[in-house]
Amino acid sequence: MPFERFIPFRKRDMIAVCEALISQQTTLFRTFASLLVNRIHYEYHQQLEELKDSYSHFDPNKDTRDLSFSSHSEKKENQQTFSKGFARLLDAANFEQVTDEDLEAALNEESLFKVRLAVSFDDFEDVVFYRRGESVKTETIRTFFGLRKKQVSFTNYDKVAVYITFKDEAYFKEKGQTPVSFKPGSTIVKLFQNVPKADLEMLFPNSEVKMRPLDKLIISASAAIGGTMVLVTKLGASLLLMASFLAFWLGFKDDQVELTKQSLITFGVGMGVFGSFVFKEWTKFKNRKIRFMKALSDNLYFKNLDNNAGVFHTLIDAAEEEDCKEALLAYTFLLKCSNTFSENAASFGAARSKNEITAGGMTLATLDSVIESYFLENLDCTLDFDVTDAITKLVDMELVEQDGDVFVARTLNDAVKILDDYWDNIYQPV
Numbered sequence: 001m002p003f004e005r006f007i008p009f010r011k012r013d014m015i016a017v018c019e020a021l022i023s024q025q026t027t028l029f030r031t032f033a034s035l036l037v038n039r040i041h042y043e044y045h046q047q048l049e050e051l052k053d054s055y056s057h058f059d060p061n062k063d064t065r066d067l068s069f070s071s072h073s074e075k076k077e078n079q080q081t082f083s084k085g086f087a088r089l090l091d092a093a094n095f096e097q098v099t100d101e102d103l104e105a106a107l108n109e110e111s112l113f114k115v116r117l118a119v120s121f122d123d124f125e126d127v128v129f130y131r132r133g134e135s136v137k138t139e140t141i142r143t144f145f146g147l148r149k150k151q152v153s154f155t156n157y158d159k160v161a162v163y164i165t166f167k168d169e170a171y172f173k174e175k176g177q178t179p180v181s182f183k184p185g186s187t188i189v190k191l192f193q194n195v196p197k198a199d200l201e202m203l204f205p206n207s208e209v210k211m212r213p214l215d216k217l218i219i220s221a222s223a224a225i226g227g228t229m230v231l232v233t234k235l236g237a238s239l240l241l242m243a244s245f246l247a248f249w250l251g252f253k254d255d256q257v258e259l260t261k262q263s264l265i266t267f268g269v270g271m272g273v274f275g276s277f278v279f280k281e282w283t284k285f286k287n288r289k290i291r292f293m294k295a296l297s298d299n300l301y302f303k304n305l306d307n308n309a310g311v312f313h314t315l316i317d318a319a320e321e322e323d324c325k326e327a328l329l330a331y332t333f334l335l336k337c338s339n340t341f342s343e344n345a346a347s348f349g350a351a352r353s354k355n356e357i358t359a360g361g362m363t364l365a366t367l368d369s370v371i372e373s374y375f376l377e378n379l380d381c382t383l384d385f386d387v388t389d390a391i392t393k394l395v396d397m398e399l400v401e402q403d404g405d406v407f408v409a410r411t412l413n414d415a416v417k418i419l420d421d422y423w424d425n426i427y428q429p430v
Contacts, residue, residue, distance in 0.1 A: 156196050
């Protein structure tokens with residue numbers, strides 16, 4: 001199973017870890033951390049506003065009015081803008097795109113909830129699934145009508161984000177279908193938690209509950225046995241009467257069939273019993289399907305975290321947290337090995353080359369290895385640290401300098417001054 005970029009610890013906890021690593025100038029480091037976190041927050045606030053603006057043109061849940069009419073081409077353009085921005089946001093929040101192979105496997109695997117679903121992919125113009133936090137879980141399920149318990153291991157996704165754009169109204173009119181649960185041409189965004197990989201298909205908005213072969217076999221067998229009993233015990237006399245009447249009418253029998261009042265009553269009672277049996281079996285079929293739908297809705301109720309505009313509000317916060325943790329960790333580990341800061345700089349990071357030790361920094365590969373090793377040895381966490389993203393942010397903020405392929409952290413005093421100057425000059429008069 002591939003390692004995750006997601007850092008499964010709170011931002012506050014990572015600040016405490018960094019403080020413990022520095023062990024000096026902790027007050028100054030807290031000031032640095034606060035300034036850095038607020039700068040990243042401001043940048044994500046701008047990204048949030050851009051997403052809100054592009055999504056407002058096709059938000060199915062908006063409660064505001066538009067001052068001007070958006071043409072079809074403008075809506076399409078805004079959908080494309082939102083799609084790109086949303087993909088960047090998910091990448092920043094350390095989500096991974098679910099591949100077509102994973103989706104295909106989910107559709108072919110048996111659901112853990114014993115619900116068979118059918119999805120009409122032709123209804124969608126665009127479908128993208130993202131996931132974060134992949135693990136193997138084990139649950140006990142009941143088989144053979146609840147008489148037997150069975151341990152099942154499955155791949156579980158901690159978070160799943162869904163981005164779906166429906167085809168326009170003309171497509172559904174041509175199909176002869178009037179959607180009730182969604183608006184043609186709209187884009188929906190959803191966020192779920194604790195979703196088994198085998199049950200990804202239940203997240204589609206147009207999924208329909210279908211009977212499994214086993215369920216059909218059980219219902220068919222029950223109907224066949226019950227029908228035979230009804231025919232033999234309740235409809236025997238009525239069937240004989242009807243057979244005799246048809247034989248006489250078709251000329252296969254010479255004896256005239258006398259339809260007495262008693263025979264008609266018997267025939268009517270028999271047909272009533274048969275109709276009651278058919279209705280009962282149909283009701284059993286519908287009730288079984290309703291139970292499956294309830295199982296599906298119950299699971300979705302507890303797995304759904306957010307919908308539409310609320311999703312990217314949640315993801316903005318998640319992406320901001322990830323960026324802060326990555327930047328703080330990368331800067332702290334570079335600062336820790338700096339010749340001007342650490343009393344044991346030469347020995348910090350055994351994998352460092354002489355060139356790195358002389359420069360007082362680390363290459364991307366060394367920094368990545370040192371941070372991942374620290375998490376594994378000290379926090380019992382296997383991690384694929386996104387070192388490139390972290391260093392890019394720090395270099396853009398001028399908190400880290402590059403000397404060839406070696407990256408060196410500026411001193412805490414310089415870093416605090418740089419961040420403070422950024423806020424002092426953020427709004428310049430025109």
